[in-house]
Amino acid sequence: MLTAQVSKLWVLLALTVISLFLAFSVGAIPLPVWEILRQQATDLQHTVFFEIRAPRVLLAAGVGAMLGLSGACLQGLFRNPLADPTLIGVSAGAALGAIAMIVLGDLIDLPAGWAAYAVPLAAVAGALLVTSFLYGFAAWFGQFSIVTLLLVGIAVNALSTVGIGAFEYLSDDRQLRNLVFWMMGSFGRAGWDTVIPALLVMSAAGILLIRQGRQLDLLQLGEAEAAHLGINVGRLKRVVILMSAVAVGAGVALSGIIGFVGLIVPHLVRLMIGPLHRYLLAGSLLLGAGLMVLADLLARTVIVPAELPVSLVTSALGAPFFLWLIARMRRR
Amino acid sequence: MNNYLAVCVLVLLTARTFAAPEAGSCPTRDLDASRVAVAGGSITEIIYALGAQDKIVAVDRTSNFPQAATRLPSIGYVRAVSAEGLLALNPTLVLGEHDMGPGEVVEQVRKAGLPVVVLPEVHTVQGIYEKVACIAQIMDAQANAVAKLRDAMDGMVHQLQVDKGGERPRVGILLSLADGVPTGGGRDTSAHGVLTMAGANNVFAGFSGWKPISLESMAESDPEFIVMPVRGIEAAGGREAVLAHPSVRLTKAGKNARIIAVDGMTLLGFGPRTLVAARDLAQQFKPQGDPG
CATH class of the missing domain: 3.40.50.1980 (Nitrogenase molybdenum iron protein domain)
Structure with a gap:
C-alpha cells in the first residue's frame, strides 16, 4: 500500500521532469537542449535560453508547485475541498499591493535598480498584510474555529476588492491597462534578478509547509481529537496560513493572478494517490509544477509570435475539469 | 461635492505622470531597419x-x-x-x-x-x-515619398485651420455608454488632443484619463456636441438610444441631437489619419447655416 503511493509519487516526479524538458526545448525559437549543453548554439539561442526561457520556466514551475502545495495544505486545514489560496486573501492582497504600487509608484522617485522590484515587493507586502490581518482578526476571539476563518476570509476578500476598485478608479488609462494585464497573469516578465529571490523564498516556505503532512492527517479526525493526540492545532493553523501566503505571494507577485491551479491540483492528486497528506502534499507540489509549466508552454506557443495570458489557459482547462469532478462526485 | 473631491485627489495623484513622459526623443543613431x-x-x-x-x-x-x-x-x-x-x-x-x-x-x-x-x-x-x-x-x-506625405499633411492642416471656427464649441468625447455609465476622455488623452486640434474645448478637461462620468456631472458639463466611436454607438443600441440615454438627454448635445460618430482607431493612435478626423470634426462643429 505504502510502496504504491511512493511509486506513484515517482511517476509524478518523472512527469514533472518531462514537462520541464519539453518547456525548455519548445518555444517560438527552436532550442535543442543538447546543442546548448554542448555549446553549439548560436549567440541568440544562448541568450534566449539563459536570459528568457530558463527564468520563465523555473518561475512557472515554482509558482505552480507553491499553488498546488498550499492548495493541498489549505484544503486539509479547512477540511473543505473548496479551499484554495484565494480564500485566505493571498491573491486579493497581492493584487491590492500591486495596483497600489502601479498607481502610486509614479508619485515616488524610485532608484533605477529598484524599479523592477517595486511591484513584486508591494504585491508580497499586500499578500502578507491582508492574510495577517485575516489571521489576526480571527484569532482575536481567542481559539477561533475554521468556520470563523472562512467567514472572515470572505469579508476580507470583499474589503480588498473595494481597495482594488478604488485604485482602479484613481488610475489613469496606462496604469489601468498595466493592471489588467498584471491581473491576467503571465510568466513573460520573468528575469533572474526577480526570479532567484522569489524561488529562494518559495523553497523556504515550501519546506515548512510540506513538513505539516502528518499533522494535517491527524487534523482530519477533528480539531479536538488532533489536540488530544498532541498536535498544537493553533501552531499548525498559523504555519499553514502564513507560509501559504508567503509561498503563493512571492510567486504571484511576479506572475500576476493565476486561477484554478491551487484548487484543482490537490483534487487530481487525491484521485491518483488517495487522501493521505503525507503523500498528497508532495504530489500536489510536483503536479502543480508540471501542469503550470505545460500551461505556460501552451500560452506561449499557441499563437506565436504573440502569446496568451497563462491564467486564461489554466482557467479554460481548469473550470471544465472542475465541473466534471463535481458531476463525478454527485453520481457516486 | 464628492466629484470635486475626487477630481482634486486625482489631479494630485496623477500630477507627476504628466510631467515626465515615458519615451525620449527620436534616436539619431544608425539603425538597421531592413526587418x-x-x-x-x-x-x-x-x-x-x-x-x-x-x-x-x-x-x-x-x-x-x-x-x-x-x-x-x-x-x-x-x-x-x-x-x-x-x-x-x-x-x-x-x-x-x-x-x-x-x-x-x-x-x-x-x-x-x-x-x-x-x-x-x-x-x-x-x-x-x-x-x-x-x-x-x-x-x-525615399525623399519623394516623405515629401508627398508631408504635402498631404500640410494640406490637411491648412484645411483644419480654415474649418476651425472662431468660437470654441464645448465638446465631450464618450468612449462608450457601457452599462449605462458613460466613459469620458479627460486631459492627457488622445481624445483631448483631437478636440484641441479641431478647435474645441474639452468639457472633461477637469480630470485626467478616461473616467466614468456620473449623470449629474454630464448635465453640469453640458457639452454642445458629443463625439462617440461608431462601435460605442452601436454597442449602446444606436443613435436613438444614445440620444434617449439619461446622461445625454439633459445636455445641449442631446436636446439638439448633435451626436457625432467617428472611427475609434483614428482617435486612439496619433497618425496622419488623426488630422483628417480632426478636420471632419471641425467641419461638424461649425454653427449650422454658416456658409463655407
Missing part, C-alpha cells in the same frame, strides 16, 4: 504612407490600418508582447509606441541584442509631424 517589427497602429499607418511597408515583418493588434497590415503576422496586443515571439521573427529593429510593454519584456529583448526604439507620443499636430519625421529617418524612406 522591422511594429508595436503601435499609428507607426504602421505612417510606414505604409511612406511606402516602406516591405520592411515590416510583423505588427501588433492595434495596427488595423491600412487593411493590408492586418494580414501580417501579429505580435499580440501592444502592451502584452512576447519576448521570444518577437525574437523568433528575426527582426533587425522593433519600433514601438509609448505604451509598448510590459517593460520587463522590452528589457529582455534589448538584452538579446535586438534594438527597441520607443517613439514619443505628443497629442498635437506638431507631435504627428515629429513622429512622421522620426519614422522617415529610421526607415530611411
Whole structure:
C-alpha cells in the first residue's frame, strides 16, 4: 500500500521532469537542449535560453508547485475541498499591493535598480498584510474555529476588492491597462534578478509547509481529537496560513493572478494517490509544477509570435475539469 | 461635492505622470531597419504612407490600418508582447509606441541584442509631424515619398485651420455608454488632443484619463456636441438610444441631437489619419447655416 503511493509519487516526479524538458526545448525559437549543453548554439539561442526561457520556466514551475502545495495544505486545514489560496486573501492582497504600487509608484522617485522590484515587493507586502490581518482578526476571539476563518476570509476578500476598485478608479488609462494585464497573469516578465529571490523564498516556505503532512492527517479526525493526540492545532493553523501566503505571494507577485491551479491540483492528486497528506502534499507540489509549466508552454506557443495570458489557459482547462469532478462526485 | 473631491485627489495623484513622459526623443543613431517589427497602429499607418511597408515583418493588434497590415503576422496586443515571439521573427529593429510593454519584456529583448526604439507620443499636430519625421529617418524612406506625405499633411492642416471656427464649441468625447455609465476622455488623452486640434474645448478637461462620468456631472458639463466611436454607438443600441440615454438627454448635445460618430482607431493612435478626423470634426462643429 505504502510502496504504491511512493511509486506513484515517482511517476509524478518523472512527469514533472518531462514537462520541464519539453518547456525548455519548445518555444517560438527552436532550442535543442543538447546543442546548448554542448555549446553549439548560436549567440541568440544562448541568450534566449539563459536570459528568457530558463527564468520563465523555473518561475512557472515554482509558482505552480507553491499553488498546488498550499492548495493541498489549505484544503486539509479547512477540511473543505473548496479551499484554495484565494480564500485566505493571498491573491486579493497581492493584487491590492500591486495596483497600489502601479498607481502610486509614479508619485515616488524610485532608484533605477529598484524599479523592477517595486511591484513584486508591494504585491508580497499586500499578500502578507491582508492574510495577517485575516489571521489576526480571527484569532482575536481567542481559539477561533475554521468556520470563523472562512467567514472572515470572505469579508476580507470583499474589503480588498473595494481597495482594488478604488485604485482602479484613481488610475489613469496606462496604469489601468498595466493592471489588467498584471491581473491576467503571465510568466513573460520573468528575469533572474526577480526570479532567484522569489524561488529562494518559495523553497523556504515550501519546506515548512510540506513538513505539516502528518499533522494535517491527524487534523482530519477533528480539531479536538488532533489536540488530544498532541498536535498544537493553533501552531499548525498559523504555519499553514502564513507560509501559504508567503509561498503563493512571492510567486504571484511576479506572475500576476493565476486561477484554478491551487484548487484543482490537490483534487487530481487525491484521485491518483488517495487522501493521505503525507503523500498528497508532495504530489500536489510536483503536479502543480508540471501542469503550470505545460500551461505556460501552451500560452506561449499557441499563437506565436504573440502569446496568451497563462491564467486564461489554466482557467479554460481548469473550470471544465472542475465541473466534471463535481458531476463525478454527485453520481457516486 | 464628492466629484470635486475626487477630481482634486486625482489631479494630485496623477500630477507627476504628466510631467515626465515615458519615451525620449527620436534616436539619431544608425539603425538597421531592413526587418522591422511594429508595436503601435499609428507607426504602421505612417510606414505604409511612406511606402516602406516591405520592411515590416510583423505588427501588433492595434495596427488595423491600412487593411493590408492586418494580414501580417501579429505580435499580440501592444502592451502584452512576447519576448521570444518577437525574437523568433528575426527582426533587425522593433519600433514601438509609448505604451509598448510590459517593460520587463522590452528589457529582455534589448538584452538579446535586438534594438527597441520607443517613439514619443505628443497629442498635437506638431507631435504627428515629429513622429512622421522620426519614422522617415529610421526607415530611411525615399525623399519623394516623405515629401508627398508631408504635402498631404500640410494640406490637411491648412484645411483644419480654415474649418476651425472662431468660437470654441464645448465638446465631450464618450468612449462608450457601457452599462449605462458613460466613459469620458479627460486631459492627457488622445481624445483631448483631437478636440484641441479641431478647435474645441474639452468639457472633461477637469480630470485626467478616461473616467466614468456620473449623470449629474454630464448635465453640469453640458457639452454642445458629443463625439462617440461608431462601435460605442452601436454597442449602446444606436443613435436613438444614445440620444434617449439619461446622461445625454439633459445636455445641449442631446436636446439638439448633435451626436457625432467617428472611427475609434483614428482617435486612439496619433497618425496622419488623426488630422483628417480632426478636420471632419471641425467641419461638424461649425454653427449650422454658416456658409463655407
